[in-house]
Each structure stands twice: as structure tokens, then as C-alpha cells.
Amino acid sequence: MKRIYSSCLSKEEIAEIMEKPAFDKVVLGAGAKAKVKELFGEELSAQQVVERIVEDVRNQGNEAVLKYTKLIDGANFTADTLEVTQDEIDSAIAGVDKEVLAALEAAAANVKKFHAEKVPESWFTEREHGAILGQKCTPLDRVGIYVPGGTAAYPSSVLMNAVPAAVAGVQEIIMVVPPDREGRVNPYVLAAAKLAGVTRIFKVGGAQAVAALAFGTETIPKVDKITGPGNIFVTLAKKAVYGHADIDMLAGPSEILIVADSTADPRYVAADMLSQAEHDVLASSILITDSADLAGKVDKEVERQLAVLPRKDIAAQSIEDNGLIIITKDIFEAIELANFSAPEHLELLTAEPFKLLPYVRHAGAIFMGPYSPEPLGDYFAGPNHVLPTGGTARFYSVLNVETFMKKTSVIAYTQEALAAVSSQVIKLAEAEGLAAHANAVRVRGN
Numbered sequence: 001m002k003r004i005y006s007s008c009l010s011k012e013e014i015a016e017i018m019e020k021p022a023f024d025k026v027v028l029g030a031g032a033k034a035k036v037k038e039l040f041g042e043e044l045s046a047q048q049v050v051e052r053i054v055e056d057v058r059n060q061g062n063e064a065v066l067k068y069t070k071l072i073d074g075a076n077f078t079a080d081t082l083e084v085t086q087d088e089i090d091s092a093i094a095g096v097d098k099e100v101l102a103a104l105e106a107a108a109a110n111v112k113k114f115h116a117e118k119v120p121e122s123w124f125t126e127r128e129h130g131a132i133l134g135q136k137c138t139p140l141d142r143v144g145i146y147v148p149g150g151t152a153a154y155p156s157s158v159l160m161n162a163v164p165a166a167v168a169g170v171q172e173i174i175m176v177v178p179p180d181r182e183g184r185v186n187p188y189v190l191a192a193a194k195l196a197g198v199t200r201i202f203k204v205g206g207a208q209a210v211a212a213l214a215f216g217t218e219t220i221p222k223v224d225k226i227t228g229p230g231n232i233f234v235t236l237a238k239k240a241v242y243g244h245a246d247i248d249m250l251a252g253p254s255e256i257l258i259v260a261d262s263t264a265d266p267r268y269v270a271a272d273m274l275s276q277a278e279h280d281v282l283a284s285s286i287l288i289t290d291s292a293d294l295a296g297k298v299d300k301e302v303e304r305q306l307a308v309l310p311r312k313d314i315a316a317q318s319i320e321d322n323g324l325i326i327i328t329k330d331i332f333e334a335i336e337l338a339n340f341s342a343p344e345h346l347e348l349l350t351a352e353p354f355k356l357l358p359y360v361r362h363a364g365a366i367f368m369g370p371y372s373p374e375p376l377g378d379y380f381a382g383p384n385h386v387l388p389t390g391g392t393a394r395f396y397s398v399l400n401v402e403t404f405m406k407k408t409s410v411i412a413y414t415q416e417a418l419a420a421v422s423s424q425v426i427k428l429a430e431a432e433g434l435a436a437h438a439n440a441v442r443v444r445g446n
């Protein structure tokens with residue numbers, strides 16, 4: 001874990017340390033690099049791997065999807081066995097732990113309640129001379145949801161994608177999820193899909209899944225929009241196919257940034273940092289504090305808690321590569337740096353977090369005070385856990401019902417309303433040199 005003091009560096013130097021590389025410039029760690037070499041027979045960047053996979057799926061459809069699923073994930077399918085069957089779903093559900101199922105149901109209810117709170121509605125307004133203007137809100141017809149499944153299974157991500165899609169009124173929800181080497185999908189993922197109303201499920205992950213959804217294959221239907229989180233390969237693939245289908249955002253490797261003062265409990269800070277570090281070696285965990293005492297304690301706590309984590313490899317690597325503690329002169333400087341970072345998750349572990357909230361400008365989700373740990377939002381509270389990463393919280397929003405809807409303008413003028421403005425419309429059309437535009441108004445006799 002790196003540790004820096006803001007008083008020893010200029011703002012530019014701190015910014016450089018905190019700045020995340022653009023997604024297409026992300027450098028893979030040694031393990032992932034070696035895996036790419038083994039799979040593709042040459043050294044390629046993540047961007048090059050994704051370009052190759054996306055192009056192949058676009059040109060070869062199923063053939064490429066099956067080839068990459070076998071090559072990368074080790075699962076052997078035919079076009080006929082790529083889709084999860086009803087029998088697979090039923091037997092998965094029959095075998096799951098009933099307490100976990102009950103927790104999933106409770107989580108789904110919370111997610112639904114939160115997302116149903118503000119569903120965008122069509123609206124109309126009247127103007128002079130009986131003109132009516134408005135905006136029509138329409139759910140998308142068919143969406144593709146990506147559910148990650150490389151290092152862990154994510155039934156919670158099924159709910160976070162599919163529940164808002166269903167609340168929006170999307171008719172067809174197509175889910176993709178990586179299979180294990182035997183070609184199976186985690187049973188809780190299937191149970192969550194049934195709970196949330198997913199229409200069809202395909203056992204394919206990574207860039208090949210995203211490309212299949214964007215272009216369609218002989219088996220996998222082309223969708224209008226692709227949503228959901230994933231690792232660097234998934235995120236780059238979403239970026240690459242944007243325009244063939246819409247995407248929700250770039251929701252890549254997880255991030256947590258904690259702004260804490262001397263009142264924070266170092267055990268909580270360390271636990272929350274590790275909670276995101278365990279997602280991915282590329283995940284990032286940052287503490288920014290005005291208390292040098294807290295910084296020292298958190299550093300030690302992270303080591304202590306890491307030592308007893310059952311699956312510590314990923315978290316340890318992530319903390320080593322992307323763990324950072326910054327000690328600032330005051331808490332406002334900490335917030336300034338947090339805004340610069342625009343993290344996926346921001347925790348405010350300070351005496352009065354609501355006093356700081358107005359100063360926060362860029363974060364995917366904000367967790368307030370000692371009893372709102374980030375994993376509460378991952379699983380249960382109700383707000384969505386699909387969030388922008390890599391600094392893109394500066395301009396992307398959290399996944400929500402609106403993500404699954406589009407807005408269309410409605411313009412309904414009467415003859416009198418048109419007559420009242422026609423000379424001005426004609427003038428503007430003529431100023432642009434567009435005579436046919438002007439004529440379309442003039443021909444109506446005004």
C-alpha cells in the first residue's frame with residue numbers, strides 16, 4: 001500500500017498519483033499478461049484482445065462465441081447448448097440454500113421498492129393557441145444484461161440489472177453470464193434470474209458475450225442496450241460495441257475511496273477497503289484522511305485483516321498495486337481529492353458526514369457514516385450497485401430505471417399556433433439556407 005502526505009507534494013503530483021489510466025490504456029498485471037500469452041500465443045494488451053474477440057464475433061457469430069468460450073473459459077458448448085434450459089433453472093433452484101434464497105428475495109424486494117419510487121413518466125404541457133408539447137417515455141424493447149462470473153458469482157448483479165429493467169417495462173431481458181469449466185452457471189445466479197423476471201439466459205461471458213449481444217448471432221439475439229458490470233475485458237468490449245447497441249456506462253473493476261477523520265474506526269476503514277479489493281487485482285482502495293494517526297492504524301489493520309481472509313490472493317495483490325493512503329491538511333482537502341478521483345464508491349466516515357455531502361460532486365454512490373458499509377449497498381439497501389468506474393462518475397450516473405427507457409419529443413401545434421410563429425421559423429430556415437424547410441411552413445398557408 002502506498003502512503004503519501006499532501007503537504008509534501010503539489011496538487012499536480014497528487015493528481016498524477018491518483019489518476020486512473022483510461023480503460024484502453026490499462027496495463028494487465030503479471031498473471032493476466034501470462035494468461036493472455038498462453039491463450040493467444042502472443043503478448044497483447046487487454047484492448048487488443050478485446051478488438052480481436054469483438055471483430056471475430058461480429059464476423060463469425062456463434063462459431064467465434066463457441067471458440068472463445070472454450071479457449072478462455074474452458075467450457076465446451078454447441079449452438080444448441082449455449083442457452084440455459086428451464087430444467088437447469090428448476091433443478092438449480094431446488095438445490096439452493098433456502099435462507100440464501102430468502103435473503104435474495106428480500107434484497108430483490110428492496111431493489112424493486114427503491115427503483116419503483118421514481119419511474120419516468122410521459123408528460124405533456126399546453127402552450128399558446130392550443131399547442132401541446134410533451135415527452136413520451138418508452139421502455140426499450142430488448143436489453144442484454146451482463147452478469148459477471150469470473151472470480152466470483154454475482155446473483156446480486158442479476159437483481160441490480162434485471163429488476164430496474166422489469167420496473168421500466170422492458171419486454172425481453174436477455175442475460176449473459178460466464179459458465180464454469182464444466183459449462184454450469186452458479187445456481188444462485190439462476191435463482192436470482194427467475195426472481196427478477198429474466199427472459200432468456202446464455203452461458204457466455206467476457207468480450208465474446210458483449211459482442212454477441214451487440215451484433216446478434218445465430219443463437220443469441222441482438223439487443224438494443226447492454227448493461228451491467230464486468231472486468232476490464234467486459235468493460236472494453238462495451239466501449240467497443242457502443243453505437244451498435246447502447247450501453248449503460250463503463251462499470252469496470254471496483255473502487256472504494258474513503259474520506260475519514262480521527263473519529264473513524266480503523267477496523268471499519270480497513271474492512272471496507274478490503275471489501276472492494278477482493279473483487280479484482282485491478283480494483284482500487286483509497287483512504288484519504290486528515291488524521292496521520294488513523295492512517296497508521298488503518299495500514300496495520302489492512303495487513304491484519306488480510307492475513308485472515310480466506311481468499312486473500314486477489315485482495316492482497318489489489319492492495320499492493322492499487323492501495324493508497326493520503327494524509328491531507330484538513331477534511332476539505334480530502335473531499336477535493338475525492339472529487340478529483342470521482343470514485344465508484346465514496347464512504348464518508350467522519351463525525352458529521354451530512355455536512356460534507358454538499359461538497360461532494362463526483363462519485364457513483366455515497367455511503368454515509370459508520371453504519372452504511374459499502375457491501376450494504378452491494379447487496380441489500382435498494383439503490384443500484386452497477387456504478388461508473390475509472391473516473392467516469394464525473395459524467396455517468398448509477399444504473400436506474402431511466403437507463404432502460406428512452407424519451408421521445410411530442411409536438412402538436414394547431415393552425416393558429418403555427419400561424420403565430422411561422423414568419424420566425426421561415427426566417428431561421430432561410431438564414432440556414434434551407435429553402436425546403438421554409439417552404440414546409442409556408443405551404444401551410446401562414
Ligand SMILES: NC(=O)c1ccc[n+]([C@@H]2O[C@H](COP(=O)([O-])OP(=O)(O)OC[C@H]3O[C@@H](n4cnc5c(N)ncnc54)[C@H](O)[C@@H]3O)[C@@H](O)[C@H]2O)c1
Binds near residue numbers: 035036283389
Ligand atoms: N462497477 C461495477 O458496478 C461493478 C459491479 C460488480 C462487479 N464489478 C467488477 O466486475 C468484475 C468481475 O470480474 P470477473 O473477472 O470476476 O468476471 P467477468 O464476468 O467480468 O469476467 C470474466 C470473463 O472475462 C473473460 N476473461 C478473463 N480473462 C481473460 C483473458 N485473459 N483474455 C480474454 N478474456 C478474459 C472471460 O471470458 C470470462 O468469462 C470485477 O472487476 C469487479 O470489480 C464491477
Ligand SMILES: N[C@H](CO)Cc1c[nH]c[nH+]1
Binds near residue numbers: 154156157344378
Ligand atoms: N462492489 C461491486 C460493485 O463494484 C458489487 C458487488 C456485487 N457483489 C459484491 N459486490
Ligand SMILES: [Zn+2]
Binds near residue numbers: 275276279375378
Ligand atoms: Zn462488492
